[in-house]
Amino acid sequence: MSELTLTELTTILRECAGQDENTDLSGADILDKEFKDLGYDSLAMLETAARIQIVHGVVLADDVVVEAATPRELIRLVNQSLGDARP
Known part of the structure; x- marks a missing residue:
């Protein structure tokens, strides 16, 4: 599985929050x-x-997700979990 990128995260954030592409x-x-x-x-x-x-x-505990305060932190957590799952 490929790593989560900022571009992909922003797409997911827009979709989940119902925001359009004009959201900065x-x-x-x-x-x-x-x-x-x-x-x-x-x-x-x-x-x-x-x-x-x-x-x-990638399954992240709810409290971990809520505690990730910034996109950088969330991307790091996801990619770290992806790395841990690799053989």
Whole structure:
């Protein structure tokens, strides 16, 4: 399974929160912005985690997902889990 990228994460975030492509999630500068500042609450993050599980097969505990405050943290957690699952 390929690693989660920022581009893929922003697509998933938009889909899970029902936002259109005009929502400003572009650029690497969002990597360290907190999800709450980007307009994502815990429910949106749990939906995002469910979508990541479907696409990548990565299961993250709900509390871990909610505690990931930034896109960088969430990407790191997902990719770390992907790496741990590799033989």
